[in-house]
Amino acid sequence: MNTLEQLRAGALRGTQRLTLREGLRELPAEVYTLADTLEVLDLSGNELEDLPADLARLHRLKVIFCSNNRFTRLPEALGRCEALEMVGFKANRIDDVPAAALPPRLRWLILTDNRVATLPDALGRRPLQKVALAGNRLTALPASLAACETLELLRISANRLDGLPDWLLTLPRLTWLAHGGNPFSMAHEASALASAALPRVPWSRLAVQALLGEGASGHIYRAVTADGGAVALKVFKGEVTSDGLPSTELAACLQAGSHPQLIPAIGRLSGHPAGADGLLMPLVGPEFRALAEPPSLASCTRDVYDAALRLTPTAALSMATGLADALAHLHERGLSHGDLYAHNTLHDGHGQARLGDFGAASFLASVPPQQAARLQALDVRALGCLLEELAGCCDVQAPGLQAMRAVAQDCLQPQVDRRPRAGDVAQRLRGAAMG
Template identity: 55%
Template sequence: MHTLEDLKAGRLAGISRLDLACGLEQFPQEIFDLADSLQVLNLTGNRLSDLPEDLGRLHKLKVLFCSQNRFRHLPESIGQCPMLEMVGFKSNQIEQVSGAALPPRLRALVLTDNRIDTLPEALGNCSELQKLMLAGNRLSELPAALARCTQLELLRLSANRLPALPQWLLQMPRLAWLAYAGNPMAAGLCTPADPGHCQVVDWQHITLEQVLGQGASGVIHQARWQQQSAPVAVKLYKGEITSDGLPLNEMSACIAAGDHPQLVRLAGRIDNHPEQLPALVMQLIEPSWFNLAGPPSLDSCPRDCYPPQRRLSLACVRRLAGGLASVSAHLHGHGITHGDLYAHNVLCDDAGGCLLGDFGAASFHPLDGSVAAAALQRIEVLAFGVLLGELLACCEEDCEALRVVQQACVQPEVLRRPEFSEVCQQLRGV
């Protein structure tokens, strides 16, 4: 984190990234002194409510983050930045978004947790848009022009006021990661009030130990449970909206998913936490397991980042692909789309064993055989196809049969992709 003192003293000349969080109420004019080098500007966690009208002077700026401020509108001067690709204004108080505020090269727009009820039709002019994060707003419809954004790959619509998903959305050729839970849709598209049977665990029988991890939706602890001798994991959910949606929807999807070898085993649900935090008791994963990849970077967004040394045997790739297709088929059979089928949400071991985690973007779909339900499932098949392509890129040897499966999964016509049961059958023959 940089300091305002260093900025004003000219000690930051030539930097490409500036991070300032120091209670700013006004945009420091000294930032313009960095115009010839500045590419990433992070002003998250201040008290800003507007940006300068001449923001376009930052002619090399590619990334702008202004989350957790006091904006009530998306400043139109953003649209004047010729190189700007990524814009993040999460957790403000934004009510208005003007088409003039959308930069011409926009690839990612994050407006999570605001008060937006309408979006401009001009959004359809953002031909390079790949990632659109809109969870936690007040949208009751999407602009029809968004259908022209044929590069869109990731879309978060959870916790809005959408009564339905538009038909054109289910036909978008590159959409792979979609979340829409927490909207007042028809019964089959809503999170069920009763997601299924789950043992109730008494909080008094749980002893929390060290923190194992922390994400947007909650904190995972190693813990002791009186009912068994081996340690368990306990996830305590937060109540706030996340970039993907509502933590309680995630919890319901975890319960509804049931048992599968490629899912972390769920032991029970805690209802009597002293602070009324919802919580789940789960299988504790061996520390030798590791994430298959890291999450997307500013440059790779919306694609995962693999360690450069990551090489996989063909046998390992086959086992990973089979396991992930199998668990996806299982989820779809329970009316659940994962919504975030990414390598960074896959834990694996050296032999290709895998577990799919993080249900924060999970949504429900009907099991009625409808075209809409089929399309929602095939959208996730595209995500699997992308992941399989990444695995093949890490593979030590080529496999034409796997490439045939992968190409079938990523074809642009949504309903021509195979469903996961077909993918599983094809993989068994590889």
């Protein structure tokens, strides 16, 4: 994080990234002294209501974050920034998105947790890859998005949609979709919550210990039960996240059931002092770690792997087969995952994997049968991406890897209805592993 004092003293000259948290009500004029180098500008957590009309003087600006400010309208100054590719205005009060505010190179738009009811048709005429719109007031999507063949990730959860348009699920590159918490899906989510057979575990009967991690939807702690058993406890935040509503994730976790490659829920929290929901899960061993990091500003939709991660073909095939089987299990349980990614996968380096994070999951019964089949096909495309990445982590070539790459290409088929089902993918990968 930077300071105004540093900026005004000229200490930041030549910087490519500037982050200011100073209770700002306007953009400091000194920012323009960085015009020849500044590419990422983060003004989140201030008191801004608008941006200056001459923002385009920052002619190298590629990324701007203005989350948690006071904007009610997406500033039209953004649309004049020729190099701008990513626009993030999460958790403002935006109810107006003018077409003129959309930069010509826009590929990543974040408007999560605002008040947007309509979007301009111009949105579909941008080279979009990633769009986050959860927690707004949308009743429809712009029809122009039907021509947006570059779109890969879309978050439209917790809006006011009465259904999904058929064209959406035929987009050739759409891979990660979250749509829970809308009127057409909430009955199924509520039913899953009401019918869950998991035992209730009172907060008072748990000794909460170390924080193990934090995601968009909640905190995960190590906890000890009254009988002395150690568990993982996820306490949901109870607010709109980039994926949608925590209640949707909770319902999906309860619906998912048991599978060797999933981290199961073994109890449901009750009596939290702040009324929060929570789940108890088995502790995953310390040998398990995230397969990759989430996408970066540069990679946009693709995970970032440690260059040092190397897998044997046997381990890669074992992991791929298990994850495909877990996905088939979820589909049979009436769920689409919506966020099948390496960063949501834990692995031990020897072929064992655990898929988690149901924040973007949705209930297949909430849509017509043809749409349900296509939602599963989106998950299969995500699986294809993962298969490609796993193969890329192997230095030694083997016939099984060649077969896995062939399966991946079938999963990535641009014609959605021609992709294989997850169960068929798992079967083909088993055959590849057996040689």
